[in-house]
Amino acid sequence: MYMAAAAAGASTPFSFCRHGSHAEYDDAVFSGSWMARRPSAAPHGGGASGSSFGAAFRQQHLDLLDYLSDDQGVPAPPPPAAVPSASYVTPAPAMGPAEPVVPDAVAAAGGGYPRSVAAAAAAVAGEGRDRTMTDKIAFRTRSDDEILDDGYKWRKYGKKSVKNSPNPRNYYRCSTEGCNVKKRVERDKNDPRYVVTTYEGIHNHVCPGTVYYAAQDAASGRFFVAGISHPDLN
DNA sequence: CGGATTTGACCAGCGC
DNA sequence: GCGCTGGTCAAATCCG
Numbered sequence: 001m002y003m004a005a006a007a008a009g010a011s012t013p014f015s016f017c018r019h020g021s022h023a024e025y026d027d028a029v030f031s032g033s034w035m036a037r038r039p040s041a042a043p044h045g046g047g048a049s050g051s052s053f054g055a056a057f058r059q060q061h062l063d064l065l066d067y068l069s070d071d072q073g074v075p076a077p078p079p080p081a082a083v084p085s086a087s088y089v090t091p092a093p094a095m096g097p098a099e100p101v102v103p104d105a106v107a108a109a110g111g112g113y114p115r116s117v118a119a120a121a122a123a124v125a126g127e128g129r130d131r132t133m134t135d136k137i138a139f140r141t142r143s144d145d146e147i148l149d150d151g152y153k154w155r156k157y158g159k160k161s162v163k164n165s166p167n168p169r170n171y172y173r174c175s176t177e178g179c180n181v182k183k184r185v186e187r188d189k190n191d192p193r194y195v196v197t198t199y200e201g202i203h204n205h206v207c208p209g210t211v212y213y214a215a216q217d218a219a220s221g222r223f224f225v226a227g228i229s230h231p232d233l234n
Numbered sequence: 235c236g237g238a239t240t241t242g243a244c245c246a247g248c249g250c
Numbered sequence: 251g252c253g254c255t256g257g258t259c260a261a262a263t264c265c266g
Contacts, residue, residue: 157259157260158257158259160255160258162255162256163255163256164253171257171258182255
């Protein structure tokens with residue numbers, strides 16, 4: 001179980017409810033927009049989950065070897081000074097910035113994939129939301145299962161064989177009504193042992209199974225979220 | 235029977 | 251303009 005105070009100020013634009021216990025996270029690619037333009041609050045039902053992505057990984061003792069900020073697909077604006085980007089993700093240790101550690105599959109899955117990213121950004125922008133770019137994260141995991149149990153309920157809506165890859169790409173959409181978060185899952189063409197997962201968007205609801213702890217403010221009498229926990233993480 | 239999955243068709247963007 | 255490719259739709263099918 002982990003507690004996370006909403007006041008911690010380190011809410012993430014994308015945090016998992018839980019992680020598959022059998023997956024090893026090897027590469028994670030954060031899009032520039034996701035890094036720099038994260039909403040200060042709101043993910044997962046208002047950001048109450050509070051744990052950063054990096055912290056979540058560490059908390060689960062997952063082997064996040066490296067990741068990089070990927071700005072190829074989206075012309076990431078310079079991070080606003082007010083956005084403490086380093087507070088919610090832990091920079092990879094001494095990684096060559098120009099080293100293309102991102103597998104092709106990751107790039108194809110969204111990281112550094114101009115067309116899809118642009119299309120997705122346009123799609124999101126067209127929804128009339130105040131966000132102009134898509135929050136996207138792609139990472140590679142070593143897993144036998146293609147579906148990582150992140151706690152959310154996904155509905156498969158498409159499957160496509162992609163060019164230069166023997167493995168098909170599966171398309172999933174968050175099955176929660178009103179939530180249009182999508183994810184793409186495919187096996188790394190270079191190493192089928194790895195699964196490349198790309199999440200796109202931010203959940204506008206709480207994670208199923210998440211337990212919120214309420215506390216009452218003595219002064220105002222108002223209730224507030226004092227913390228959350230996920231049964232699986234206990 | 236309702237929800238999830240499968241899968242072929244369709245559409246839009248991009249490169250030539 | 252055309253072909254290729256990725257992404258999505260939707261009807262059919264499967265499954266609990």
